[in-house]
Amino acid sequence: MRPIQTVGVIGLGSLGVLYATLFTGALGKDRVLVLADSRRTARYREEGVWCNDQLCDFNYVDAASRTEPVDLLLFAVKFGGLRDAIQTCRHLVGPDTILLSVLNGIVSEEILAEAFGPEHVVWCVAEKMAAKKEGNRVTCGPWGELAVGVPAGEDPARLHRLTAFFDAIHFSYVLPPDIRIHLWSKLLCNTGCNQAAMVFQCDYSLLQRPGTPRDTMIGAMREVVAVANAEGVPLSEQDVTTWVDIIDHLPSDGEPSMRQDGKNRRKSEVELFSGTIRRLAAKHGIPVPVNDWLYEQVQEMERAY
Numbered sequence: 001m002r003p004i005q006t007v008g009v010i011g012l013g014s015l016g017v018l019y020a021t022l023f024t025g026a027l028g029k030d031r032v033l034v035l036a037d038s039r040r041t042a043r044y045r046e047e048g049v050w051c052n053d054q055l056c057d058f059n060y061v062d063a064a065s066r067t068e069p070v071d072l073l074l075f076a077v078k079f080g081g082l083r084d085a086i087q088t089c090r091h092l093v094g095p096d097t098i099l100l101s102v103l104n105g106i107v108s109e110e111i112l113a114e115a116f117g118p119e120h121v122v123w124c125v126a127e128k129m130a131a132k133k134e135g136n137r138v139t140c141g142p143w144g145e146l147a148v149g150v151p152a153g154e155d156p157a158r159l160h161r162l163t164a165f166f167d168a169i170h171f172s173y174v175l176p177p178d179i180r181i182h183l184w185s186k187l188l189c190n191t192g193c194n195q196a197a198m199v200f201q202c203d204y205s206l207l208q209r210p211g212t213p214r215d216t217m218i219g220a221m222r223e224v225v226a227v228a229n230a231e232g233v234p235l236s237e238q239d240v241t242t243w244v245d246i247i248d249h250l251p252s253d254g255e256p257s258m259r260q261d262g263k264n265r266r267k268s269e270v271e272l273f274s275g276t277i278r279r280l281a282a283k284h285g286i287p288v289p290v291n292d293w294l295y296e297q298v299q300e301m302e303r304a305y
């Protein structure tokens with residue numbers, strides 16, 4: 001199979017801008033397509049997008065106008081936009097296209113696998129970045145990394161093709177021992193940190209110092225450990241410690257994506273976090289009071305939009 005030469009990015013939010021910037025910097029504008037429907041593409045061309053105060057020179061492409069498949073297609077929409085994004089890009093997935101999803105939660109890879117076939121999907125977790133989008137301006141730093149892998153027992157050829165590409169462009173990635181467990185571990189992070197920041201309407205600073213927001217974040221994370229274990233996923237207190245340490249080292253004025261949703265009165269990804277945990281907890285008869293409370297708070301906030 002030929003090396004990866006063309007990349008498509010769909011979803012030009014905090015992470016889409018981050019990855020479009022990195023790929024465009026490494027490959028040049030012609031080989032990196034920022035894909036969208038015609039309405040969004042026209043807006044991007046007209047209004048421009050900034051990353052760390054630099055106007056982005058992106059190759060905006062109305063996906064419907066392109067016929068040739070891309071080698072790598074990265075989904076960077078929020079969960080509510082995933083189905084539409086799949087439809088927008090369906091014709092750009094050829095026999096050799098690799099698909100990556102930077103979405104949080106534990107289901108986007110399975111949705112892509114259903115839509116295009118599991119042999120296209122390299123599983124992925126976007127981590128350790130601080131990226132914030134206000135209007136059409138993104139501030140980003142640190143830029144974080146992608147954890148990538150394929151489920152145990154699957155042919156790793158597509159993963160090797162991807163990591164050869166990442167190596168060639170000096171792109172930051174890690175290979176966790178079990179990518180499914182790693183997705184769950186990141187779910188633990190987001191269930192604590194994203195929901196607490198949205199509900200307490202705070203940046204990382206309040207999550208980093210002792211107090212109710214931090215205790216709530218850690219309480220929600222511990223409930224994910226209990227539910228994960230019931231599902232046969234071996235998370236432990238060590239996962240809580242690891243993610244709290246990562247959050248403690250992010251810029252204190254940074255904000256998780258869900259806090260940005262709350263601020264902008266957008267529907268959040270709560271169903272990916274406490275929504276998922278509550279459903280699985282109910283199945284196993286496990287109490288998850290912190291997640292119940294966070295879920296209710298988010299519902300109330302969103303009803304008031």
Ligand SMILES: NC(=O)C1=CN([C@@H]2O[C@H](COP(=O)(O)OP(=O)(O)OC[C@H]3O[C@@H](n4cnc5c(N)ncnc54)[C@H](OP(=O)(O)O)[C@@H]3O)[C@@H](O)[C@H]2O)C=CC1
Pocket residue numbers: 010011012013014015016035036037040076077078079081082084085088102103104126127129130131132133256257269
């Ligand atoms: N932000 C972060 O630091 C991190 C985010 N994540 C995860 O990554 C995913 C993306 O998050 P984030 O970048 O913050 O999200 P944003 O809300 O900043 O951006 C999502 C973008 O997707 C666009 N979009 C939605 N539907 C479509 C569509 N059908 N076609 C093209 N574009 C579309 C939106 O455009 P429009 O505004 O026009 O609707 C928006 O610009 C989420 O699942 C999040 O949980 C993971 C790790 C870190």
Ligand SMILES: CC(C)(CO)C(=O)C(=O)O
Pocket residue numbers: 104126127128129130131144189190193194255256257258
């Ligand atoms: C916690 C964080 C920032 C991970 O880098 C994240 O996943 C998010 O903002 O959704």
